[in-house]
Amino acid sequence: xxxxxxxxxxxxxxxxxxxxxxxxxxxxxxxxxxxxxxxxxxxxxxxxxxxxxxxxxxxxxxxxxxxxxxxxxxxxxxxxxxxxxxxxxxxxxxxxxxxxxxxxxxxxxxxx
Numbered sequence: 558x559x560x561x562x563x564x565x566x567x568x569x570x571x572x573x574x575x576x577x578x579x580x581x582x583x584x585x586x587x588x589x590x591x592x593x594x595x596x597x598x599x600x601x602x603x604x605x606x607x608x609x610x611x612x613x614x615x616x617x618x619x620x621x622x623x624x625x626x627x628x629x630x631x632x633x634x635x636x637x638x639x640x641x642x643x644x645x646x647x648x649x650x651x652x653x654x655x656x657x658x659x660x661x662x663x664x665x666x667x668x669x
Contacts, residue, residue, distance in 0.1 A: 558628070560600050562619030564663070566607040573604050618662040625650040625666035 567573035574593050578585045583595040583602065595602040607613040622628045625643045629652055633639065640661065641653035649668035653661050 558620050558622050558664075560618060561621040561665070562601050562603050562663070564603045564605050564617040564619055566611045566613055566615045566617075567604050568607045568613035570604060570606055577602065577604070617660075620662060620664045622664055622666055625652060625664060628652075628664060 565573070570588075570590060570593060574585065574588050577583045577595055583597060586594040586596050586601070591606045593604045595604075603619070605611065607615070611617070629639060629643050632654060638655045639652055640655065641651070643650045643652040643666075646665075648665070650666040652664050654664060655661055
């Protein structure tokens with residue numbers, strides 16, 4: 558398991574991209590209206606458009622694992638709660654689990 562993303566929810570994507578790119582000088586990997594990414598070494602800073610469930614200013618960790626179904630089964634057997642079990646996305650599989658404080662983190666398996 559490795560930390561692959563730090564996801565920052567933003568209310569204004571254009572202003573957020575401008576801040577991180579132009580003010581802080583982070584290299585922009587790509588930008589879209591709902592999701593943008595910056596190259597920051599081994600961990601990507603991702604900006605995600607805020608919503609009622611994920612208000613602006615909230616941050617979420619994103620982990621990567623080689624086998625999400627096995628991770629889900631193992632963690633579930635240890636009592637870890639998954640408000641979103643593994644589901645197919647364009648890039649592979651994605652799930653969401655709760656940590657010891659009740660904060661949600663994403664975990665993904667990239668399609669090969």
